[in-house]
Amino acid sequence: MTTLLETDGEKLLVALRTVLEAKGIATAQEIAERIAVTDAGSPAQGARMVARAWVDPAYRAQMLQDGAAAAEALGITMRGAPPLGVLENTPTLHNVVVCTLCSCYPRAVLGYPPFWFKSAAYRARAVRDPRGLLSEWGTVLAETVRVQVVDSTADYRWMVLPMRPAGTDGWSEEKLAGIVREGDMIGVTVPAAA
Amino acid sequence: MSGIFAPGTPVRVRDDWPETRGPVHIRTPHYLRGKPGTVVRRLGTFPNPEDLAFARPAAERPLYHVAFAQDAVWPDGRSGDTLLVELYDHWLELDEHRQEPGP
Numbered sequence: 001m002t003t004l005l006e007t008d009g010e011k012l013l014v015a016l017r018t019v020l021e022a023k024g025i026a027t028a029q030e031i032a033e034r035i036a037v038t039d040a041g042s043p044a045q046g047a048r049m050v051a052r053a054w055v056d057p058a059y060r061a062q063m064l065q066d067g068a069a070a071a072e073a074l075g076i077t078m079r080g081a082p083p084l085g086v087l088e089n090t091p092t093l094h095n096v097v098v099c100t101l102c103s104c105y106p107r108a109v110l111g112y113p114p115f116w117f118k119s120a121a122y123r124a125r126a127v128r129d130p131r132g133l134l135s136e137w138g139t140v141l142a143e144t145v146r147v148q149v150v151d152s153t154a155d156y157r158w159m160v161l162p163m164r165p166a167g168t169d170g171w172s173e174e175k176l177a178g179i180v181r182e183g184d185m186i187g188v189t190v191p192a193a194a
Numbered sequence: 195m196s197g198i199f200a201p202g203t204p205v206r207v208r209d210d211w212p213e214t215r216g217p218v219h220i221r222t223p224h225y226l227r228g229k230p231g232t233v234v235r236r237l238g239t240f241p242n243p244e245d246l247a248f249a250r251p252a253a254e255r256p257l258y259h260v261a262f263a264q265d266a267v268w269p270d271g272r273s274g275d276t277l278l279v280e281l282y283d284h285w286l287e288l289d290e291h292r293q294e295p296g297p
Contacts, residue, residue, distance in 0.1 A: 154280035
């Protein structure tokens with residue numbers, strides 16, 4: 001007897017799609033739409049939200065109140081995605097997000113998580129020694145800054161709204177979005193005007 | 195078990211280890227069991243993932259954002275730094291005896 005793990009992946013996928021359609025669970029079109037939505041998720045989407053929040057106080061307020069609504073406002077599809085919460089970095093508070101239990105990640109706005117986000121080392125050290133971990137990313141925070149580790153354990157997904165770096169006065173929204181990296185929205189790094 | 199926890203309420207995570215009693219799916223990290231924290235906000239209600247994972251009927255349960263002082267969780271935790279974690283109400287107990295303000 002062939003076990004599931006030994007089965008040819010393509011054949012298994014075709015079989016699964018056929019059964020899903022036959023049972024009325026998901027049509028081929030629905031699956032194609034979902035794949036397109038998943039593929040559209042990338043750090044560039046989150047960066048657009050951050051840049052808008054930096055130039056538009058009303059948008060920033062909306063983003064902190066309801067991240068999913070703020071994402072939808074920029075045309076990012078959130079249908080079927082978990083609720084999105086956004087946590088703001090300030091001169092006295094730095095957020096860093098981890099999922100110690102698995103790999104919860106705001107995929108709709110940041111895409112697939114980077115490989116290290118799912119590693120046992122990151123998951124363990126982020127909660128246990130966040131300042132040591134951040135320093136290895138080159139992120140050294142002042143003693144007066146409180147580090148808040150956000151363990152994403154349940155039904156929300158969390159992203160960080162970093163602080164707008166100095167030296168970016170007068171920059172366009174597009175140029176601002178260009179300096180926001182995925183690590184800045186997880187909280188392991190902070191954006192710079194370079 | 196609980197009613198509704200208002201923001202600022204001192205709570206303690208139940209020191210319970212259901213994984214020692216059989217197959218479970220738990221969204222409460224082991225490092226927080228028995229630790230004192232403070233309710234920050236209510237995040238809404240969601241079907242209990244502990245039942246969803248086994249395809250059992252899942253009642254809606256309140257989910258909270260709870261803050262913990264790093265030095266209340268780890269022996270070498272840095273004073274002033276915090277953890278912020280989503281926890282379901284059935285894992286939280288009112289911590290009536292705690293006087294000191296939480297994080």
